[in-house]
Amino acid sequence: MKEEKNYMNYRKLGKTGFEISEISLGTWQIGGKWGSGFSDKTAEKTINTAIDKGINFIDTADVYEAGLSEKAVGRVVRSRSERVFVATKCGRQINPHTAENYTPEALTGYVEESLKRTGFEALDLIQLHCPPTDVYYRPEIFETFQKLKDQGKILHFGVSVEKVEEALKAIEYDNVETVQIIFNLFRQRPSELFFEQAKKKNIGIIARVPLASGLLTGKFDKNASFDKEDHRNFNRNGEAFDKGKTFSGIDFDRGLKAVEELKKLFPEVQNLAPVALQWILKFPEVSCTIPGASKEEQLLSNLSIYDRPELSNEKIKEMNKIYDEYLKQDIHHRW
Numbered sequence: 017m018k019e020e021k022n023y024m025n026y027r028k029l030g031k032t033g034f035e036i037s038e039i040s041l042g043t044w045q046i047g048g049k050w051g052s053g054f055s056d057k058t059a060e061k062t063i064n065t066a067i068d069k070g071i072n073f074i075d076t077a078d079v080y081e082a083g084l085s086e087k088a089v090g091r092v093v094r095s096r097s098e099r100v101f102v103a104t105k106c107g108r109q110i111n112p113h114t115a116e117n118y119t120p121e122a123l124t125g126y127v128e129e130s131l132k133r134t135g136f137e138a139l140d141l142i143q144l145h146c147p148p149t150d151v152y153y154r155p156e157i158f159e160t161f162q163k164l165k166d167q168g169k170i171l172h173f174g175v176s177v178e179k180v181e182e183a184l185k186a187i188e189y190d191n192v193e194t195v196q197i198i199f200n201l202f203r204q205r206p207s208e209l210f211f212e213q214a215k216k217k218n219i220g221i222i223a224r225v226p227l228a229s230g231l232l233t234g235k236f237d238k239n240a241s242f243d244k245e246d247h248r249n250f251n252r253n254g255e256a257f258d259k260g261k262t263f264s265g266i267d268f269d270r271g272l273k274a275v276e277e278l279k280k281l282f283p284e285v286q287n288l289a290p291v292a293l294q295w296i297l298k299f300p301e302v303s304c305t306i307p308g309a310s311k312e313e314q315l316l317s318n319l320s321i322y323d324r325p326e327l328s329n330e331k332i333k334e335m336n337k338i339y340d341e342y343l344k345q346d347i348h349h350r351w
Contacts, residue, residue, distance in 0.1 A: 023322040024070030029303045030220025031193040032141065032172045034101050038297055039318060040073035041066045042224065042306035043085045054081045058311060059088040065312050067096055069319055075196070075222065075306045077105035077145055078126055083133050090134030103194075103222070104130050105145035105176055115150035120160040127164055143174045143196055152185040162191045174220070179351050180210045187219050194220035198351065199302070201295045202228045202274065203264040204339055205348050211301040223296050223305040227289055228264040231271045234279055234288035238272060265347055274342040281334050290321040295335060298327065 026035045046059045063074065074093070076085045086104060093100045106126035110117045127142055142161065144151070151157055152175075161173040174194030175186040183195045183206070195214060199206045200223070214221055227233055251262045263271055275288070282291055289307070296305045309315035327335075 036073035042308040063092040103141035196222040199223040232292035
């Protein structure tokens with residue numbers, strides 16, 4: 017039987033020096049769809065397949081599936097011989113989620129809990145998890161992570177942000193090495209000033225929500241329904257957290273119109289996800305993108321990017337035109 021060859025490109029994650037897979041794995045919905053309950057078996061199968069396929073960077077958070085995501089990632093990564101980098105996040109457990117409640121003590125405690133759940137001696141990368149904007153103006157919070165690094169509990173520190181302005185503020189701190197930000201065909205503003213500044217400071221950029229919560233797969237229509245525990249059902253207008261995390265902040269119906277135009281550009285393509293990922297990876301400033309996968313099939317679909325012809329400059333121009341015409345006016349100034 018002919019052995020299947022895996023193909024993967026690797027890029028440097030900024031100042032960390034980590035060489036990471038340009039398509040990596042996000043684990044917000046690992047182990048099952050949002051709201052469907054957590055399956056250890058599904059989670060472990062998906063993570064193992066990702067590593068088998070050359071993925072060596074996995075992004076998780078302490079609040080994903082109430083810690084079960086971190087545990088599953090830790091369990092699988094510890095069982096493997098390959099070097100797999102794990103990024104996690106902290107801060108969203110704070111309740112009420114206000115800037116005043118961000119304290120060095122609380123954040124240190126969350127890091128120690130993540131170490132226990134993952135079973136690692138040190139966290140490869142810890143990221144502040146979309147804190148309130150005021151937190152970026154508190155140097156003592158950033159100093160806390162320098163202390164944790166000095167103590168050997170973390171190797172590197174970054175932030176996950178909601179707004180470009182927060183990213184620009186965060187990279188003023190010397191110990192911020194990575195920024196995770198929403199960036200996709202339907203959310204283009206980060207590629208302007210932020211990418212330019214990040215490049216100057218050698219900041220690793222992790223592009224999250226690359227498929228606009230599934231909108232960019234092209235699989236949804238106006239009758240699409242989502243589980244009551246799925247944020248695509250309950251957070252369309254920012255009821256629970258920043259609206260920008262759900263469909264990239266796009267009005268669902270308007271997003272569907274933009275997707276229809278995208279389908280006309282790629283009539284031969286059944287699933288637009290690989291095309292959307294190709295568009296992101298055209299930017300050399302991006303270290304990796306972290307599409308999620310609730311099951312193995314979605315992971316393999318994302319990796320089919322390597323079976324596709326390269327995007328031509330002409331196609332990219334046409335794709336950008338769709339953003340300009342349908343979405344830019346509503347989206348561009350907000351995040």
